[in-house]
Amino acid sequence: MRKGERRKLELLQIAYRMFLSKGYENTSVDDIIEAAGIAKGTYYYYFESKEQTLEEVIDMMLDHEEEKAREVIASVIPVAHKVVGVIASFRPDTSEAPIKEALHETENIIMHEKIRSKLIARIVPLLTEVGKQGVTEGLFECDDIPERVKEIVILSNELFDGPVYTETEVKVFIDTIERILYAQPGSMGFIAQLLKD
Amino acid sequence: MRKGERRKLELLQIAYRMFLSKGYENTSVDDIIEAAGIAKGTYYYYFESKEQTLEEVIDMMLDHEEEKAREVIASVIPVAHKVVGVIASFRPDTSEAPIKEALHETENIIMHEKIRSKLIARIVPLLTEVGKQGVTEGLFECDDIPERVKEIVILSNELFDGPVYTETEVKVFIDTIERILYAQPGSMGFIAQLLKD
DNA sequence: AAAAAAATCGACTAAAAGTCGAAAAAAGTA
DNA sequence: TACTTTTTTCGACTTTTAGTCGATTTTTTT
Numbered sequence: 001m002r003k004g005e006r007r008k009l010e011l012l013q014i015a016y017r018m019f020l021s022k023g024y025e026n027t028s029v030d031d032i033i034e035a036a037g038i039a040k041g042t043y044y045y046y047f048e049s050k051e052q053t054l055e056e057v058i059d060m061m062l063d064h065e066e067e068k069a070r071e072v073i074a075s076v077i078p079v080a081h082k083v084v085g086v087i088a089s090f091r092p093d094t095s096e097a098p099i100k101e102a103l104h105e106t107e108n109i110i111m112h113e114k115i116r117s118k119l120i121a122r123i124v125p126l127l128t129e130v131g132k133q134g135v136t137e138g139l140f141e142c143d144d145i146p147e148r149v150k151e152i153v154i155l156s157n158e159l160f161d162g163p164v165y166t167e168t169e170v171k172v173f174i175d176t177i178e179r180i181l182y183a184q185p186g187s188m189g190f191i192a193q194l195l196k197d
Numbered sequence: 198m199r200k201g202e203r204r205k206l207e208l209l210q211i212a213y214r215m216f217l218s219k220g221y222e223n224t225s226v227d228d229i230i231e232a233a234g235i236a237k238g239t240y241y242y243y244f245e246s247k248e249q250t251l252e253e254v255i256d257m258m259l260d261h262e263e264e265k266a267r268e269v270i271a272s273v274i275p276v277a278h279k280v281v282g283v284i285a286s287f288r289p290d291t292s293e294a295p296i297k298e299a300l301h302e303t304e305n306i307i308m309h310e311k312i313r314s315k316l317i318a319r320i321v322p323l324l325t326e327v328g329k330q331g332v333t334e335g336l337f338e339c340d341d342i343p344e345r346v347k348e349i350v351i352l353s354n355e356l357f358d359g360p361v362y363t364e365t366e367v368k369v370f371i372d373t374i375e376r377i378l379y380a381q382p383g384s385m386g387f388i389a390q391l392l393k394d
Numbered sequence: 395a396a397a398a399a400a401a402t403c404g405a406c407t408a409a410a411a412g413t414c415g416a417a418a419a420a421a422g423t424a
Numbered sequence: 425t426a427c428t429t430t431t432t433t434c435g436a437c438t439t440t441t442a443g444t445c446g447a448t449t450t451t452t453t454t
Contacts, residue, residue, distance in 0.1 A: 002452090003400080003401070003450090003451075004400070004401065007401080028440080028441060028442085029441075029442065029443085030440095030441075030442095038402075038403085040403080040404065040405090040442090040443080040444090041401090041402060041404070041444085041445080042401070042402050042403070044442095044443065044444075045400090045401065045402075046401095049442080049443075050441095050442065050443090109306060109307050109310045109311075110306050112310070113306045113309075113310055144365055144368070144369050147363075147365055147366050147369040148369055148373075151369070151370075151373055154351060154352060154355050155348055155351060155352070168341055168344055172344040172345055172348065173344075173348075176345075176348055176373075176376075176377055179373075179376040179377065180373055180376065199420095200419090200420075200431080200432075201431070204432085225409080225410060226410075226411065226412085227409090227410075227411090235433075235434085236433060236434045236435055237411090237412080237413090237434080237435065237436090238413085238433065238434055238435070239432070239433050239434070241411095241413080242432065242433075246411080246412075247410095247411070247412090
């Protein structure tokens, strides 16, 4: 019962890299099994379907990102920075696998969308925690934190999904965050600086 | 050269209905040609690919919706109502074809996403027009209207995409619209009433 | 060592998108 | 009208890819 676990991990790693670099739809099961050096049957011994593989790959990815986000939350930095830090934690790690345009392009819609919805479900509870901390500290003067942080996540997703964004978009985005949370005008201005990377 | 145009229209209509009722991915080209009573070759005489058919179907749909939106803009109602009316115009028409869950479900991601991105591109210019009118009238006290209305479109899309939304979500959404546009608090409250349909 | 369970194999099936050359229908021309 | 050309249609065929299944090998347990 031990060998199987290692193999599954290995397959998830391979699928992860291929999905990210070539895109989910451009990666065939045959590509994966060839890279892994196994037969079709072995693949389907571990996965119900290609789509289920994708789900597990994404969950794995998000596990990792959630861990990073929790470190941010646990650290001793201003709440406003935690908000940004948590959102930033959920950007896919470009160092592990080349992402090229894969995540953005038309061919990768399914993966993109699955990441999107799973990510929102994962990140909202975390950000809610941070948001409530902000309310306690008097930084955010509003109720309904879960709904508000969800809006922020949705907007940031859209903004950073595309490969480009204008200065005006960023400026308005920052303003919107402040206003959604009833934060002090300018209190999120530091984001603009961060985005020059 | 006349017969062909009629045929193409017919095929687009059939595809439209099937995509909406069964979903894009659950509709095979064979389904379409069977419903139309034509051969494979005839279909590919009119369309490069199944995906291109989808694009054309969506464009056709959006043409129709944009027309409705333009009527709203041309009408003599308060600007705030125009904002809502334009957004509402771009909801797919449930009377023409049964939509069941097709648009929302997992299997229909591709169509859903294509609609989403094309819709945003179409609606933002229209709403910008309305927004600027609001600025002129002193209702919205802000610059960068295109970026702001885009945020509103993104949020409303997300809210109305799912089959359900809570009262709190609606309340926060309305508040957010007002704050993004620097409108008078409560000036968009009428939306809550409209959503009870 | 024998039995049971887990893991692997690869040929096979099924579904679906897309191709292509030939034939029929329609439109244009003399 | 008889012809030529263009448009439209046909359907068998190819290709790609996800997924199945029974047999076999490897690993683990007793």
